[in-house]
Each structure stands twice: as C-alpha cells, then as structure tokens.
Amino acid sequence: MSTPHEAPDATLQSLDAALRPSSWDDYVGQNQIKASVRIAIDAAKKRGGMPEHFLFYGPPGVGKTTLAHLVAESLGSPLKTTSGVAIERAADLAAILTNLEPNTVLFIDEIHRLSHKIEELLYPALESGHLDIVLGKGPSARTVELALPPFTLVGATTKVADLSGPLRSRFGGGVYQLDFYTESDLRDIVQRSASVLSLDAPQDVVEHVAARSRATPRVANALLKRIRDFSEVHERPLSASVCDEACELFGIDGLGLTKDDRRYLTTLREAFRGGPAGIRALAAALHEDPDTLENVYEPYLLRLGLIERSSRGRILTPKGREYLG
Ligand SMILES: Nc1ncnc2c1ncn2[C@@H]1O[C@H](COP(=O)(O)OP(=O)(O)O)[C@@H](O)[C@H]1O
Ligand SMILES: [Mg+2]
Structure with missing residues (x-):
C-alpha cells in the first residue's frame, strides 16, 4: 500500500528540499505556531543564548522538518539532523551531543523512536546541558558529568502519544501540534511552488491541486509535480482538464483519495x-x-x-x- 504521492522516497525528499520555504514569510499558515516560535527565538537572541527545546508533531508532510530548518536559520545556527531510529545506543547519543558545534540546532526526527534508556540519558542534557557518563563497571563504577556545548533540540514526531511524559515536559520552548492546512493556505503553497518550478499555473489549476492535496503541503507539491510531468509528456499546457485527466490516470479522486x-x-x-x-x-x-x-x-x-x-x-x-x- 505505497502511494507514490505520499511515500517520502528519494524523489520526494529532493522535491521537499527544492520547495522547502527558506524564510518565515514563505512558510504559509500555522500562524500561531510561527508567532510563538519566533518569539522564543527572538527572546533568546536578545539574551545572547539559545532558545529552549521545541517539539513539533502532526501527520507526515505538514512542515515539521521545515520548521526545524527555519529555527536554525533564524538563529544563524548550524543544523544537525538525525533520527530516533539512528540513535540506538547510549554511545551514539553521547557521540552526537559531545561533537556538536556550540549553539547548534539538533533536529531529531521521529523522536518517538528513541528507546527509554536513551530518553533518560537525554534528560540531563536537555535540562542542564550535561551528560551523565558511567565509567567502569560493578562496585568501582562511577558517574561523571560531562558538560555539553549549548544547543537547542528540535524534536518531530507523527506519534506524540508514544513520547514519554517526562520527555515531553522537557520541551520548554513549547510542544506544537501542526494541523492540516486550509484550502486557502494550500492554494498559496501551490502558487508558490508553481513559481519556484517556473510553471505557468492558472488559478483553476492551483485550486484543482489544492483541493486534492489531502490538506497536506507535501502532497500538494508532489501532485503539482506529477501533473506538470503529465502535461509535459502530452505537450499540453496546464489546465483544469489536464489536471482531471492526470488525476484520473493517477487514481486520485476529487477528495484527493487514492x-x-x-x-x-x-x-x-x-x-x-x-x-x-x-x-x-x-x-x-x-x-x-x-x-x-x-x-x-x-x-x-x-x-x-x-x-x-x-x-x-x-x-x-x-x-x-x-x-x-
Ligand atoms: N507551511 C508551509 N508552507 C509552505 N510549504 C510547506 C509548508 N509546510 C510544508 N511545506 C512543503 O511541504 C514539504 C514537506 O514538509 P516537511 O517539513 O518535510 O514535512 P514533515 O517534516 O512534517 O513531514 C516541504 O518541503 C515544503 O515544500
Ligand atoms: Mg519531516
């Protein structure tokens, strides 16, 4: 059951990267989230420090990764990206954290996949910027505190319920739910993507794509690109009827269902x-x-x-x- 316009495969990832908004102004909708996050960032900048940690959750393709990029960009910070699946052992986490350049934004995607043990190791890192490292074994084992460079964690997840309460409570910068997008926001996104891709997309085409995008920016962009491919292959300019034919071929109905x-x-x-x-x-x-x-x-x-x-x-x-x- 893999739907081409939904599975974040390599093609989609490069499309994501190409169309990813690089400024807050280009990031459409989610106004309350944008405003709160930007306040936290601006306040931290004024103090000359890093903001507290942020958690973004919501369905795939609604802009969580994009927000992590924007946070780093607004801070002028390097972004280090990893995923909950990739951090298996305590040593993996220790290696990542101790090697961070000071003032990095550390983005952990699919953060619900972190094991309990790793989560616990993360707590002191998030709270007071240190790791508790156990040296030796048995009766002679002792714990040393290892100070970490300052960093801001941005976590993203599609499954917030799988995150432990204690971990959730450590996102002092806020826990934000990203909602599906309104049709008017989606039209703005499609319009913008069309212009980034140098496509001449009439208003009815923009509306057609927005209406079939499952209220999700990634799906909107992927569908726009597939319709462009269709129109190019058939050597026909983008129009509502080209959209209809393309969607019929792709098995996408008027609600965007496949x-x-x-x-x-x-x-x-x-x-x-x-x-x-x-x-x-x-x-x-x-x-x-x-x-x-x-x-x-x-x-x-x-x-x-x-x-x-x-x-x-x-x-x-x-x-x-x-x-x-
Ligand atoms: N608010 C938005 N405004 C404009 N484009 C967006 C927005 N949110 C997402 N997108 C587009 O959708 C793509 C997927 O977003 P992404 O941040 O990777 O989603 P997620 O991490 O939630 O799965 C991005 O590359 C971007 O092109
Ligand atoms: Mg993502």
Missing part, C-alpha cells in the same frame, strides 16, 4: 462489515503496517469523517458508506 484509501474503506466495509475493526486485524487484511495505517492513511480519512476511531476499533461512518456508493 486507490489505497479506497481499498482501506472497502476492506473495512467488506471484510469487517463496516467495523468496529481492530487496527491490527485491519492492517493484516490490507497487508500493511498498523503504524502506517494509523499515521499516514487514517488522519485524513478521519478528517473527512469517512471513518471513526472508537475504543473497539475503526468504524466506517454513514458518510464513508455514502462515499463508497
């Missing part, structure tokens, strides 16, 4: 009589990983009101049945 979304909904209806279906059973029926269902597919289906989550499992709503027809 054949994978429809397969999810159909399976819920056919194999589970509309639910409630436990996430594991549903994932098994779809040959998909429960995490992917929960974090990539379901948020938008929930938002559209096509499904509901209950304590007993997933339910196809009347609206979902109507959608399937």
Whole structure:
C-alpha cells in the first residue's frame, strides 16, 4: 500500500528540499505556531543564548522538518539532523551531543523512536546541558558529568502519544501540534511552488491541486509535480482538464483519495462489515503496517469523517458508506 504521492522516497525528499520555504514569510499558515516560535527565538537572541527545546508533531508532510530548518536559520545556527531510529545506543547519543558545534540546532526526527534508556540519558542534557557518563563497571563504577556545548533540540514526531511524559515536559520552548492546512493556505503553497518550478499555473489549476492535496503541503507539491510531468509528456499546457485527466490516470479522486484509501474503506466495509475493526486485524487484511495505517492513511480519512476511531476499533461512518456508493 505505497502511494507514490505520499511515500517520502528519494524523489520526494529532493522535491521537499527544492520547495522547502527558506524564510518565515514563505512558510504559509500555522500562524500561531510561527508567532510563538519566533518569539522564543527572538527572546533568546536578545539574551545572547539559545532558545529552549521545541517539539513539533502532526501527520507526515505538514512542515515539521521545515520548521526545524527555519529555527536554525533564524538563529544563524548550524543544523544537525538525525533520527530516533539512528540513535540506538547510549554511545551514539553521547557521540552526537559531545561533537556538536556550540549553539547548534539538533533536529531529531521521529523522536518517538528513541528507546527509554536513551530518553533518560537525554534528560540531563536537555535540562542542564550535561551528560551523565558511567565509567567502569560493578562496585568501582562511577558517574561523571560531562558538560555539553549549548544547543537547542528540535524534536518531530507523527506519534506524540508514544513520547514519554517526562520527555515531553522537557520541551520548554513549547510542544506544537501542526494541523492540516486550509484550502486557502494550500492554494498559496501551490502558487508558490508553481513559481519556484517556473510553471505557468492558472488559478483553476492551483485550486484543482489544492483541493486534492489531502490538506497536506507535501502532497500538494508532489501532485503539482506529477501533473506538470503529465502535461509535459502530452505537450499540453496546464489546465483544469489536464489536471482531471492526470488525476484520473493517477487514481486520485476529487477528495484527493487514492486507490489505497479506497481499498482501506472497502476492506473495512467488506471484510469487517463496516467495523468496529481492530487496527491490527485491519492492517493484516490490507497487508500493511498498523503504524502506517494509523499515521499516514487514517488522519485524513478521519478528517473527512469517512471513518471513526472508537475504543473497539475503526468504524466506517454513514458518510464513508455514502462515499463508497
Ligand atoms: N507551511 C508551509 N508552507 C509552505 N510549504 C510547506 C509548508 N509546510 C510544508 N511545506 C512543503 O511541504 C514539504 C514537506 O514538509 P516537511 O517539513 O518535510 O514535512 P514533515 O517534516 O512534517 O513531514 C516541504 O518541503 C515544503 O515544500
Ligand atoms: Mg519531516
């Protein structure tokens, strides 16, 4: 169940990089988050220090990584990027932290993947800028405090519930939920991306793409690029009808749903009589990983009101049945 316009594969990563806003002005929407983060940054700059740590959470493609870049840029700080999956052992974390250039922004993506042990090691680093290193073993073991260069951690996650309470509470700069985008914000994003890609995109094309982007900037950009490819191959200028044909070919409907979304909904209806279906059973029926269902597919289906989550499992709503027809 891998949807080309959603999976953050290598092509998408380079598209992300090419279209990533490099200034706050180009970062569309999420106004409250932008304002709070910028205040924390400006205050820190005035004091001549680094701001406290930030945590951003929300579905894939809504601008978490971009915010980490903007934080570093506004501070004039180097950005060091790593991921919760990459930090397996205490030594990995110690190596990263002790090698930071002073005043670095350390971005840990998928921070919910850090093990409990690593989280605990991180606490003193976040609170008072030191690591507790255990030297030796057994009765002669002792702990030494290793002072770290000043840094600001930016954490990002699609699964904030998997983060321990103690870790969450150490993001003094704030814990921010990034929401899906409004259609008007998405139009601005598509417009901007079209101009970065030197595309002549009429307003109806911009609207078409925005409406099918699952309220997600990354999806909007990827769809715009696929429609551009389609129009180039067919040697036709971008127009609403070119968009329609392209989306039809890609299997993307007017709501931005793909054949994978429809397969999810159909399976819920056919194999589970509309639910409630436990996430594991549903994932098994779809040959998909429960995490992917929960974090990539379901948020938008929930938002559209096509499904509901209950304590007993997933339910196809009347609206979902109507959608399937
Ligand atoms: N607020 C925004 N304004 C403009 N473009 C955005 C915004 N948020 C995300 N994007 C675009 O979407 C792409 C994916 O964003 P990213 O920050 O990588 O998402 P996440 O880390 O949440 O998965 C970025 O490269 C950027 O082009
Ligand atoms: Mg990201």
